[in-house]
Amino acid sequence: MIVGALLGEGWAAMLANRMRTLLTMLGMVFGVGAVIMMMAIGQGAELMVNESIASMGSNLFIVLSGSTSAGGTRQGSGTVPTLTLADSEAIRELPEIAAVAPNIFNSAQLIYASNNWSTQVAGTTPPILDVRDWQVVTGEGFKDSDIRAATRVLLMGQTVVKNLFGDENPVGKIVRVKNSPFLVLGVLAQKGQSLDGRDQDDTVLVPITTAQRQLFGNQFPGMVRMILVKAKSAEVMAKAEQEMVDLLHTRHRIHADKENDFSVRNLTALAQAAASTTEAMSTMLGAIASVSLLVGGIGIMNIMLVSVTERTREIGIRMAIGARNGDILLQFLFEAVMISLAGSFIGAVLGIACAYLYSQIYETLAVVTLSSVLMAFGVAASVGVFFGFYPARKAANLKPIEALRFQ
Amino acid sequence: MPRPLISVSGLYKQYLENVPVLKDINFNIESGEFVAIMGHSGSGKSTLMNILGCLDTATAGHYFLQDRDTATLSSDELANLRNQLIGFVFQGFNLLPRSSLLENIALPLLYAGKSKSERRDKAMQMLNRVGLSEFGERRPNQLSGGQQQRVAIARALVNDPKLILADEPTGNLDTQTSEDIMKIFLDMNTEQKITIILVTHEPDIAAHAKRMILVKDGQIENDKST
Numbered sequence: 001m002i003v004g005a006l007l008g009e010g011w012a013a014m015l016a017n018r019m020r021t022l023l024t025m026l027g028m029v030f031g032v033g034a035v036i037m038m039m040a041i042g043q044g045a046e047l048m049v050n051e052s053i054a055s056m057g058s059n060l061f062i063v064l065s066g067s068t069s070a071g072g073t074r075q076g077s078g079t080v081p082t083l084t085l086a087d088s089e090a091i092r093e094l095p096e097i098a099a100v101a102p103n104i105f106n107s108a109q110l111i112y113a114s115n116n117w118s119t120q121v122a123g124t125t126p127p128i129l130d131v132r133d134w135q136v137v138t139g140e141g142f143k144d145s146d147i148r149a150a151t152r153v154l155l156m157g158q159t160v161v162k163n164l165f166g167d168e169n170p171v172g173k174i175v176r177v178k179n180s181p182f183l184v185l186g187v188l189a190q191k192g193q194s195l196d197g198r199d200q201d202d203t204v205l206v207p208i209t210t211a212q213r214q215l216f217g218n219q220f221p222g223m224v225r226m227i228l229v230k231a232k233s234a235e236v237m238a239k240a241e242q243e244m245v246d247l248l249h250t251r252h253r254i255h256a257d258k259e260n261d262f263s264v265r266n267l268t269a270l271a272q273a274a275a276s277t278t279e280a281m282s283t284m285l286g287a288i289a290s291v292s293l294l295v296g297g298i299g300i301m302n303i304m305l306v307s308v309t310e311r312t313r314e315i316g317i318r319m320a321i322g323a324r325n326g327d328i329l330l331q332f333l334f335e336a337v338m339i340s341l342a343g344s345f346i347g348a349v350l351g352i353a354c355a356y357l358y359s360q361i362y363e364t365l366a367v368v369t370l371s372s373v374l375m376a377f378g379v380a381a382s383v384g385v386f387f388g389f390y391p392a393r394k395a396a397n398l399k400p401i402e403a404l405r406f407q
Numbered sequence: 408m409p410r411p412l413i414s415v416s417g418l419y420k421q422y423l424e425n426v427p428v429l430k431d432i433n434f435n436i437e438s439g440e441f442v443a444i445m446g447h448s449g450s451g452k453s454t455l456m457n458i459l460g461c462l463d464t465a466t467a468g469h470y471f472l473q474d475r476d477t478a479t480l481s482s483d484e485l486a487n488l489r490n491q492l493i494g495f496v497f498q499g500f501n502l503l504p505r506s507s508l509l510e511n512i513a514l515p516l517l518y519a520g521k522s523k524s525e526r527r528d529k530a531m532q533m534l535n536r537v538g539l540s541e542f543g544e545r546r547p548n549q550l551s552g553g554q555q556q557r558v559a560i561a562r563a564l565v566n567d568p569k570l571i572l573a574d575e576p577t578g579n580l581d582t583q584t585s586e587d588i589m590k591i592f593l594d595m596n597t598e599q600k601i602t603i604i605l606v607t608h609e610p611d612i613a614a615h616a617k618r619m620i621l622v623k624d625g626q627i628e629n630d631k632s633t
Contacts, residue, residue: 002517002518005523009517012505012506012510016505055561211607237629313501314503316501317501317502317503318503319462319486319489320460320462320489320495320501320515321489321490321495321514321515321518321562322486322487322490322491322515322518322519322566323486323490323518324482324483324486324487325482325483325486327486328544342589399463400462400463400489401457401462401463404462404501
């Protein structure tokens with residue numbers, strides 16, 4: 001009961017000198033605001049990276065065909081098609097592999113009615129949807145029979161749909177790819193940007209045989225530029241990679257002392273590295289912002305010390321009429337904590353508003369989580385107690401008669 | 408025979424290496440007495456009152472308040488004594504400038520742990536008794552000196568103390584107002600049997616008391632009933 005009354009006394013003291021209270025609060029306002037905003041930006045970045053990773057497909061490897069060197073000039077990966085559909089089939093048989101999709105791609109012009117659009121055309125097999133965790137939202141995917149017959153069918157990414165068809169439903173329509181008519185079988189789900197900022201929806205998928213024989217006129221039939229491989233789980237990634245390398249060594253008759261004519265990339269590991277980078281960034285942002293909380297706390301201590309000196313006589317009067325040391329201590333502590341909490345509240349509102357503005361202006365994601373708000377409040381309250389305690393104790397330890405005589 | 412309310416024996420007070428302010432003070436005060444402590448400024452009478460009010464402690468000697476040796480009490484126990492047993496009236500009123508009259512009067516009840524409604528009712532009742540009921544929400548500086556002193560008296564009385572310690576209560580007031588204030592003290596003493604110790608250097612104020620203790624150079628020079 002007396003605690004409630006002392007809270008009231010602290011509150012009254014806060015209101016009695018509004019300007020000073022407000023200025024004291026400012027430190028906490030900016031501190032908490034900065035923490036919440038920084039954490040929102042960090043969380044947003046993390047979320048975006050995680051979304052990109054999920055959109056890429058999980059437990060993913062890319063096997064690229066090797067490079068050539070002609071007269072000392074070495075070309076990039078995939079310039080020589082050393083991988084074959086047979087390699088892809090063989091990898092499929094490995095124990096730790098869940099799905100495999102061979103891939104050849106090139107850009108091509110698509111035409112529908114009066115619209116045309118240049119996009120990446122990828123020749124692949126039905127398991128591609130599995131490997132990349134990709135769904136067909138309308139229509140259906142192509143089948144193994146389409147591969148065998150090299151039919152002219154395609155699956156269309158959302159960006160291509162938007163540019164060729166607008167609001168029209170493309171399923172069942174005929175589009176021209178490099179002047180050959182193709183039937184649109186289905187539309188792929190939206191994937192958004194990849195980690196490197198490419199639009200993953202700006203693509204169409206066709207049967208690999210169709211691509212080889214009819215679109216890109218491959219001079220080595222049965223060759224592929226890369227093979228997408230999905231391992232059974234994250235735990236077996238390393239084992240799966242070793243199996244693939246061993247298998248391809250055998251199949252391509254590469255001795256241990258020779259250079260590989262292929263390369264295996266673990267995309268998931270790359271993505272995880274990116275994720276941990278953003279996580280580190282977000283932690284660092286929070287830590288930097290926390291320093292301003294500390295500065296805010298020191299501001300509170302400063303003002304409370306001045307306040308105790310200024311109100312020494314008041315403390316003396318209170319002691320003369322029966323305030324115990326603990327009562328004085330609590331009154332000043334409550335005042336410090338209330339200033340700090342009120343400042344945090346304003347700071348939280350400000351921080352959330354700034355995070356929202358930031359996400360609007362820079363068209364990015366800023367996520368204010370409840371935990372970050374609660375954390376900022378918790379820290380602010382602790383700062384109030386920690387930095388309010390010394391001045392409050394100073395007030396409580398005054399001798400009644402000395403405080404009363406203070407001029 | 409009941410023990411005296413206040414019993415002081417061999418009281419001695421010295422600040423650092425200076426000359427002692429109080430030397431070998433001995434007296435008893437019975438419950439219900441009206442005592443004036445007189446002396447010139449610097450005589451040590453205010454120091455004596457601060458010790459009697461448990462605001463200060465003696466260097467040596469004993470001060471028994473209601474049979475309890477104040478030297479052995481903790482600061483919290485002393486605070487409780489000031490809260491429950493003693494009411495202070497100061498020369499400079501010592502009201503909290505930023506609180507209303509009612510809040511000022513109710514403050515001792517707050518530290519006594521009384522409920523909000525009880526604090527408000529009792530403070531209103533006390534304000535009524537000193538004839539200022541219409542000013543409850545005003546601040547002290549909106550009142551005259553005499554009115555402020557009446558508020559201070561209301562605050563001193565609000566927790567039903569046994570003992571009122573008044574340090575030059577009329578020192579800042581004109582003659583007529585002083586007489587009014589003294590009348591309130593006299594009424595408290597006769598009607599409620601509250602023990603009053605009045606510190607003053609004005610003989611005509613001290614004349615209201617029924618006993619006079621004259622302090623000079625830190626010693627009791629004279630102790631007589633009138």
